[in-house]
Every structure is written in structure tokens, then in C-alpha cells.
Amino acid sequence: MTNVIRTRLLSKSYGTEEVVSSVNMIVQRGEIYGFLGPNGAGKSTLMKMLLGLVKPTGGEIELFGERLLIHSTEHLKRIGHLIETPVFYETLTAKQNLELHGEYMGYYNTQRVEEALELVQLSNIDNKPVKQFSLGMRQRLGIARAISTRPELLLLDEPVNGLDPEGIQVMRNLFRRLRDEWGLSLLISSHLLSEIEQVADTIGVINGGQLIRQVSMEDVRASMTDYVEIVTSNIALAAFVLEEKLGVKNFKQISDRAIRVYDLRISQDTLSKELVLGDVPIESINRHHHSLEEYFFDMIKGGSDHDASY
Amino acid sequence: MMHLIRLELKKGGFTSYLWGSLLAYAIIACFIMVLYFTGNNLGAEGFQNYEDALNAINTFVLATFIIYASVLLSKLIINEFKDKTIHLLFAYPINRKKLILAKLSIVFFWTFVNVVLANLLIDVLFITINQIFGYVSGTLTITLLVHHAIYVLLQAFGAAGMSLLSLVLGLRKKSAAFTVATSIFIVMIVCSSNGNFNLASIIAVPLSLAVLGILITYLSFRNIDRVDVD
Numbered sequence: 001m002t003n004v005i006r007t008r009l010l011s012k013s014y015g016t017e018e019v020v021s022s023v024n025m026i027v028q029r030g031e032i033y034g035f036l037g038p039n040g041a042g043k044s045t046l047m048k049m050l051l052g053l054v055k056p057t058g059g060e061i062e063l064f065g066e067r068l069l070i071h072s073t074e075h076l077k078r079i080g081h082l083i084e085t086p087v088f089y090e091t092l093t094a095k096q097n098l099e100l101h102g103e104y105m106g107y108y109n110t111q112r113v114e115e116a117l118e119l120v121q122l123s124n125i126d127n128k129p130v131k132q133f134s135l136g137m138r139q140r141l142g143i144a145r146a147i148s149t150r151p152e153l154l155l156l157d158e159p160v161n162g163l164d165p166e167g168i169q170v171m172r173n174l175f176r177r178l179r180d181e182w183g184l185s186l187l188i189s190s191h192l193l194s195e196i197e198q199v200a201d202t203i204g205v206i207n208g209g210q211l212i213r214q215v216s217m218e219d220v221r222a223s224m225t226d227y228v229e230i231v232t233s234n235i236a237l238a239a240f241v242l243e244e245k246l247g248v249k250n251f252k253q254i255s256d257r258a259i260r261v262y263d264l265r266i267s268q269d270t271l272s273k274e275l276v277l278g279d280v281p282i283e284s285i286n287r288h289h290h291s292l293e294e295y296f297f298d299m300i301k302g303g304s305d306h307d308a309s310y
Numbered sequence: 311m312m313h314l315i316r317l318e319l320k321k322g323g324f325t326s327y328l329w330g331s332l333l334a335y336a337i338i339a340c341f342i343m344v345l346y347f348t349g350n351n352l353g354a355e356g357f358q359n360y361e362d363a364l365n366a367i368n369t370f371v372l373a374t375f376i377i378y379a380s381v382l383l384s385k386l387i388i389n390e391f392k393d394k395t396i397h398l399l400f401a402y403p404i405n406r407k408k409l410i411l412a413k414l415s416i417v418f419f420w421t422f423v424n425v426v427l428a429n430l431l432i433d434v435l436f437i438t439i440n441q442i443f444g445y446v447s448g449t450l451t452i453t454l455l456v457h458h459a460i461y462v463l464l465q466a467f468g469a470a471g472m473s474l475l476s477l478v479l480g481l482r483k484k485s486a487a488f489t490v491a492t493s494i495f496i497v498m499i500v501c502s503s504n505g506n507f508n509l510a511s512i513i514a515v516p517l518s519l520a521v522l523g524i525l526i527t528y529l530s531f532r533n534i535d536r537v538d539v540d
Contacts, residue, residue, distance in 0.1 A: 051401045053539045071535055076403040087394045089321055103317055104402040 011058035034200030035189035080151035086142030090131040116148035135162035241278035314412035379473030380493030384486035425466035471520020
């Protein structure tokens with residue numbers, strides 16, 4: 001069993017409005033899954049369904065290899081979570097909140113409470129009640145609470161909201177550490193790619209309640225290779241020049257008028273110079289750079305176009 | 311279950327409940343004394359006899375602790391929904407019904423015990439003072455005391471059950487103010503006296519309201535495992 005989360009055709013409707021629609025999601029053990037989508041795409045609802053706070057109207061959920069039933073609660077011992085804005089018992093201190101959490105979770109260990117507060121670098125809190133905390137501190141405390149019971153799966157909804165750049169960096173490092181040292185699986189949602197692209201192993205893109213795509217970051221990076229595209233009326237000659245004169249092997253003919261060169265060690269200047277010297281008629285020569293943002297933006301846009309065509 | 315009750319008390323600050331109750335006892339006692347010394351002393355309408363006095367004390371106690379219960383219900387249940395801490399609570403590996411039951415039992419037993427204890431303490435205080443001043447005539451028979459004790463126990467049960475009525479209505483609005491207002495309304499109907507008569511004195515009224523309170527509370531939480539917490 002390597003899947004921690006598996007949903008099949010998971011759906012949720014409120015009246016006639018479907019906010020999560022036939023989602024098949026797979027999160028593997030020990031990976032960081034970035035859950036990307038604009039606000040209102042259904043991320044929080046889906047995460048709440050995993051916690052049993054919202055009941056699905058269709059499909060099924062499997063957690064740790066076991067199907068979730070309406071009364072299941074046992075799996076909740078193995079999950080840490082931070083959904084939407086973190087809520088606390090405001091008049092209690094940070095430590096009291098965490099201790100109370102441990103008692104309810106059936107995992108009471110003062111050492112873990114201290115450790116969690118240290119990991120999120122929440123200091124100078126002494127005996128302050130939580131109501132005096134800033135947004136950033138509350139966010140850190142929320143994450144500390146989520147990890148204080150040593151869960152196997154962490155569900156974090158927009159976890160770096162309200163954190164300063166330094167805080168975001170601390171969290172990123174923490175997420176990696178949790179994965180690498182504790183073997184945790186993390187599902188982290190965000191509406192900003194920049195927040196998760198650096199830590200995620202897999203990215204799932206959701207829009208309008210539909211999981212548009214699930215891709216590993218490795219594949220994304222591979223498919224985003226930059227290239228130079230040459231448009232010419234004499235493909236054969238261009239190929240000859242590239243191969244024989246420039247020694248370029250990594251190129252591909254993509255139509256009868258265009259060639260893409262993936263070997264970017266040769267500058268665009270040298271390329272055009274050699275092609276002109278070799279009498280290749282050049283119509284255009286352009287370098288293409290695809291950013292991650294564009295990649296996912298296209299995906300989301302593509303997804304909604306797809307929607308509209310129904 | 312005891313563990314859950316203990317955690318609830320830890321969360322809500324048990325000592326503040328205790329002080330609240332003691333303060334309520336003191337205020338009721340003062341009020342009764344004012345009635346006793348102004349009414350009975352000046353020959354105006356005061357307490358006619360012991361039974362009258364003990365019933366008056368009971369009515370004040372009921373009114374106070376039905377409203378007190380609604381404050382506790384607001385704190386323990388309504389506010390958890392309003393502040394969204396219910397998201398935390400319902401994501402714990404604990405059956406939701408048990409969590410709610412723990413909260414309800416606190417309020418139920420707190421109200422019951424307080425009604426009984428407040429009656430006992432203030433009755434003793436009243437009887438002692440009357441022994442000294444003697445404004446209320448008549449004899450205090452054992453039969454009267456036993457009858458009154460049974461009456462108070464039934465009334466305490468009535469009050470504990472009735473207080474749940476305000477929860478069900480308050481929960482619909484997710485409003486603590488509405489919950490307390492509802493309980494005040496209930497008190498006004500059940501405890502307000504017209505001459506020597508009030509609805510609470512017909513023991514069947516508070517008892518049936520209590521049964522109704524317990525029943526509709528059960529009905530409103532029966533499906534709590536299946537509802538969305540948003």
C-alpha cells in the first residue's frame with residue numbers, strides 16, 4: 001500500500017451547485033502533494049471531506065488503504081490538519097491549546113508539544129493567550145498543532161498565508177524535513193504556484209471543482225525544456241547545417257517548416273550566423289521559454305475551456 | 311466520557327463557573343432577605359407562611375439557573391459553532407455524539423445540582439433567620455420539609471431539561487444572545503407569578519417541558535455524524 005489518499009469520483013454538491021466534481025486523486029506515501037487552484041476551486045471542501053467535516057454526495061475516499069465510512073473516526077488519529085484560518089481556544093495559551101489537542105487526539109506528550117513549537121520557530125509566547133497572537137503567529141501555531149501528535153498525513157490548507165518571506169522559507173524547509181525525516185505525506189493547498197512549486201513532488205491542479213491534472217514535478221520540468229524554434233522553407237538544409245557544421249544532435253523537426261533545437265549550449269547568435277552562412281533561408285528564429293506559471297495557467301485555462309465546450 | 315467532561319471543564323475554565331454560581335446564590339439570598347425584611351417586617355405583602363417562602367425561594371432559584379444554563383450552553387456549544395472551533399472538535403477521533411453528550415451532561419448536572427444546592431442553602435439561611443426574627447409564623451413540619459425536598463428535586467430535573475429548549479433555538483441562529491434571550495422568555499412564562507400562582511408550581515408543566523427539551527435536543531443531534539460542518 002503506497003497510497004495515503006485515494007479518491008474515486010469524489011463529488012460534493014450543495015443543492016444544484018457542484019463544488020467538487022468526480023475527483024480522482026492519489027497522494028502517495030512520503031510525498032508532498034501540492035494542491036493548486038484558484039480561490040473557490042474546491043480545495044478546502046475536498047480537504048474537509050478527507051477529514052469527514054463535509055460529507056461527500058458522491059464517490060468514495062480511501063485513507064491509508066481503508067475506505068472511509070460515515071462513522072469512521074479511527075483514521076483521524078493519524079492525520080494532522082490546518083484548514084482555512086486556524087482556530088484556537090482564544091483564552092488559552094499556545095501550549096495549553098496544544099496540550100488540549102493532544103488529549104483529544106489520544107496522544108499526550110509534553111515533549112512533542114515543545115518540539116512542535118520549536119520546529120515552527122514560535123518563540124516569546126510564554127503565557128500569552130492566543131487571542132493576542134498575530135496572523136503569522138497563529139499560522140505557525142496551527143502548523144505546530146498539526147504536527148504535535150506526530151501524524152502520518154498532514155493536510156494543510158494555504159499554510160503560508162500571512163507569513164513573511166522568512167517565515168515562508170522556514171515552513172518550506174520544515175515541510176521537506178517532515179517528509180524526509182519523519183516520512184510524512186503532505187497535502188498542501190495553495191492558490192499560488194510559487195508557494196508550492198519548490199517543495200511539491202506532485203502537483204494536482206483543481207479548477208471549478210474538477211481535478212484537471214495530476215503531474216509529478218519531474219515530468220513538468222522535463223516537459224518545460226526551453227528550445228529555439230527555427231522556421232525555414234528548407235528543413236533538410238537546416239538540419240544538415242545543425243548536425244554537420246554545429247554538431248547539434250538534440251533537435252526535432254516538428255512540422256515541414258519548423259525545427260526545434262533543444263541543445264542550448266549554442267547561442268542563438270551562433271545558430272543564426274551558421275544557418276545564414278550555410279544559405280539556409282530563415283523566416284524566423286526564436287527562443288521559447290516556458291515558465292511554470294504559464295504551464296499551469298494554460299492548464300487551468302485549458303480546463304475551463306474544456307468545461308465551456310460541454 | 312469522564313475524560314471528555316474533564317477536558318471540557320479544562321477548556322472552559324471551571325473556576326469561573328463556580329464563582330458565577332456562588333454569586334448567583336448570594337444575589338438570590340439578598341433578594342429573599344430584602345423581601346423578608348421589607349415585606350414581612352412592614353406588614354405589607356410578604357411571605358404568608360413557610361411553604362410560601364420556600365416556594366418563592368425555589369422560583370427565584372429556578373429562574374436564575376435556567377438562564378445560567380443558557381449561558382453555559384452558549385459557551386460550551388453555541389460558541390464552538392460560532393467560533394468554528396467545532397471544526398477541530400469534530401476532526402478528533404471521537405464520536406461526535408459523545409462530544410456533544412459530554413457538553414450537555416455538564417449543563418444538565420450543573421443546573422440540577424445548583425438548583426438543589428441553592429434551594430438547600432437559601433432555605434437553611436431563611437429558616438435560621440426566621441428563627442431569630444419570627445416574621446413568618448407557622449410551624450415547620452417534617453412533612454412540609456420532605457414534601458418540599460421532593461418538590462425541589464423534581465423542579466431541578468425540570469429546570470435542567472427545560473434549559474435545553476433554549477439550546478435548540480439558539481443553535482439555529484448560532485447566537486449566544488438568542489440562546490440567553492430564549493431562556494429568559496421561558497423563565498418569564500414559567501416562573502412569573504400571578505398572585506401566588508405560577509406555571510412552574512404545577513409540577514407537570516416543568517416536567518413535561520423538560521421531557522420536551524430532552525426530546526428535541528436528542529432529535530437535533532441525532533444525525534450529527536452525518537452533517538457538514540461549515
